Amino acid sequence: MATLNSRTREKIIKNIFFCVALACIIMLGLITLFLFMEGIPIFDKVSIKNFVFGVYWYPTSEPPDFGIFALITGSIFVTLLSAAFSIPLGVMSALYLAEIAKPKMREIVKPMVELIASLPSVVIGFFGMVIVAPFLQDAFDIPTGLNLFNAALMLAFMSVPTICSISEDAIYSVPNALREASLALGATRLETIMKVVLPASISGVSTAVILGMSRAIGETMVVLMVAGGAAMVPHSIFDPVRPMPASIAAEMAEAPFRGDHYHALFATGVVLFLFTFVFNIVADIIANKYKQTGDATL
Amino acid sequence: MKRIKLVAIVLAALMCIAPISAFAGKLVIKGSTTVLPIAQKVGEAYMKQNPDVEISISGGGSGNGMKAIIDGTTDIGNASRFIKDKEVKLAVEKDAYPVPFRVAYDCIVPIVHPSNPVSDLSLDQLKGMYKGEITNWKEVGGPDLKIVAVSRDTSSGTFEVWEGKVMKKERVMPGALIQASNGAVAQAVAKNKYAVGYIGLGYLNNDVKAVSVNGIVGSAETTLNGTFAVSRPLFMFTRGWPEGDTVNFLNFLLHPEKGQKLVKESGYVPLY
Numbered sequence: 010m011a012t013l014n015s016r017t018r019e020k021i022i023k024n025i026f027f028c029v030a031l032a033c034i035i036m037l038g039l040i041t042l043f044l045f046m047e048g049i050p051i052f053d054k055v056s057i058k059n060f061v062f063g064v065y066w067y068p069t070s071e072p073p074d075f076g077i078f079a080l081i082t083g084s085i086f087v088t089l090l091s092a093a094f095s096i097p098l099g100v101m102s103a104l105y106l107a108e109i110a111k112p113k114m115r116e117i118v119k120p121m122v123e124l125i126a127s128l129p130s131v132v133i134g135f136f137g138m139v140i141v142a143p144f145l146q147d148a149f150d151i152p153t154g155l156n157l158f159n160a161a162l163m164l165a166f167m168s169v170p171t172i173c174s175i176s177e178d179a180i181y182s183v184p185n186a187l188r189e190a191s192l193a194l195g196a197t198r199l200e201t202i203m204k205v206v207l208p209a210s211i212s213g214v215s216t217a218v219i220l221g222m223s224r225a226i227g228e229t230m231v232v233l234m235v236a237g238g239a240a241m242v243p244h245s246i247f248d249p250v251r252p253m254p255a256s257i258a259a260e261m262a263e264a265p266f267r268g269d270h271y272h273a274l275f276a277t278g279v280v281l282f283l284f285t286f287v288f289n290i291v292a293d294i295i296a297n298k299y300k301q302t303g304d305a306t307l
Numbered sequence: 308m309k310r311i312k313l314v315a316i317v318l319a320a321l322m323c324i325a326p327i328s329a330f331a332g333k334l335v336i337k338g339s340t341t342v343l344p345i346a347q348k349v350g351e352a353y354m355k356q357n358p359d360v361e362i363s364i365s366g367g368g369s370g371n372g373m374k375a376i377i378d379g380t381t382d383i384g385n386a387s388r389f390i391k392d393k394e395v396k397l398a399v400e401k402d403a404y405p406v407p408f409r410v411a412y413d414c415i416v417p418i419v420h421p422s423n424p425v426s427d428l429s430l431d432q433l434k435g436m437y438k439g440e441i442t443n444w445k446e447v448g449g450p451d452l453k454i455v456a457v458s459r460d461t462s463s464g465t466f467e468v469w470e471g472k473v474m475k476k477e478r479v480m481p482g483a484l485i486q487a488s489n490g491a492v493a494q495a496v497a498k499n500k501y502a503v504g505y506i507g508l509g510y511l512n513n514d515v516k517a518v519s520v521n522g523i524v525g526s527a528e529t530t531l532n533g534t535f536a537v538s539r540p541l542f543m544f545t546r547g548w549p550e551g552d553t554v555n556f557l558n559f560l561l562h563p564e565k566g567q568k569l570v571k572e573s574g575y576v577p578l579y
Contacts, residue, residue: 239481239483
């Protein structure tokens with residue numbers, strides 16, 4: 010070892026790190042490849058159009074129906090409704106923590122919020138099933154508490170920490186010079202927050218929101234337990250739905266290996282992958298396009 | 308260097324021997340996912356008693372189990388139905404003589420919320436409720452409440468029984484709630500006074516109320532004498548009369564004090 014001079018050593022270390030970084034990309038590539046290879050064969054049996062827009066999901070009937078439109082709408086509605094809860098909650102608590110709370114308060118509350126993120130999803134699912142569902146049923150007098158609304162509520166629970174924590178970092182990094190300038194011009198504290206600080210950190214906040222939503226759309230255990238699992242297009246927010254991850258998780262274990270049902274589930278996985286992929290690309294574009302420049306850089 | 312070579316040779320030699328000695332006690336079980344929990348539980352217990360036997364168990368459905376018996380790729384093929392005529396013909400063509408062993412019964416009981424006064428439903432009523440034609444409890448003699456049907460994921464064995472015995476191949480409506488396990492169905496029905504569900508007999512508890520079908524209460528007794536409608540026998544098939552580890556395993560499984568006790572623990576109805 011002593012014979013290696015420092016330059017070769019540098020080179021070796023550089024290459025090792027390069028390989029480690031490359032491993033991530035290769036893994037992602039292989040997983041994607043596998044997902045497509047297992048999903049594509051179903052399109053010999055049904056056309057892409059009938060698969061995506063078909064409303065009947067009867068994978069084990071004779072003859073089977075492989076239409077995942079109800080599953081897709083289930084996923085979309087659950088995610089949107091949960092965003093309606095989690096965005097205001099997450100962004101507002103981030104604003105409070107970064108702008109209004111005293112440092113001591115911030116030191117206590119921020120770790121607490123982040124602690125919610127460490128709750129296992131099965132625990133949240135169980136909570137939704139055993140506590141929230143009966144409560145909703147009594148409070149709104151509806152036939153079942155296992156529905157879109159309940160699932161959205163539980164998912165909001167899970168995405169608030171992501172949204173809050175990342176937005177808080179973005180808001181906190183807005184330089185003081187901007188705040189001071191605004192206050193010096195006679196703006197009130199509220200005006201400063203709404204018109205100066207928030208716009209200055211909007212790219213960080215948007216990234217936070219989209220990452221939070223992409224967590225919600227891919228979440229499996231919670232929707233499997235509390236969404237109700239009915240494969241139909243919902244007519245109200247109290248209808249049971251069957252988002253894509255729930256369908257895959259519930260059926261994959263017992264679908265015959267390399268059968269049509271198996272391929273259809275993988276194809277559902279491909280659709281889900283495309284959704285989260287688009288979400289992440291959008292987050293990336295926003296982060297780059299509206300990059301905080303000058304003093305406001307993250 | 309020489310030493311490394313020696314080690315390599317010894318290792319290579321060991322590798323050649325190892326599979327042969329492992330092969331001595333290997334048992335392959337494939338087929339119905341309904342029978343799978345029984346095979347797993349009994350298999351584990353059997354391996355504990357006979358550490359030299361290695362049992363590999365997989366699902367794949369009754370059809371695949373029968374196919375594996377016909378092709379000779381498994382020692383035991385699980386099936387939640389009897390062998391079909393077509394399969395017998397195929398087997399005979401390949402010189403295989405499948406031998407059936409009845410190992411347990413599957414009994415599926417409809418359940419409702421404990422506060423629901425309905426205590427008996429006919430097969431037609433159950434079918435109507437799951438098809439979405441009967442939507443209110445008052446149509447079947449209950450209170451004026453909407454019916455919420457709780458069903459199982461379509462690839463489960465429990466759903467298969469329900470589909471075959473109650474739905475008679477008609478489709479469960481898309482609006483039915485789907486739960487992924489017997490326990491989850493029981494939980495969902497226990498918390499919901501609108502709900503009707505169905506679970507394996509072994510999963511019944513005090514939080515839900517079992518409903519009789521066509522006037523007959525689902526129990527081990529009514530299942531064994533064949534009067535309860537939503538039940539069926541479960542089978543294991545072998546290729547020809549079983550020998551060696553296979554026959555030992557089946558004897559263990561059919562023993563009233565050993566295997567059959569585990570059958571009951573898995574939530575099924577034992578033969579004795």
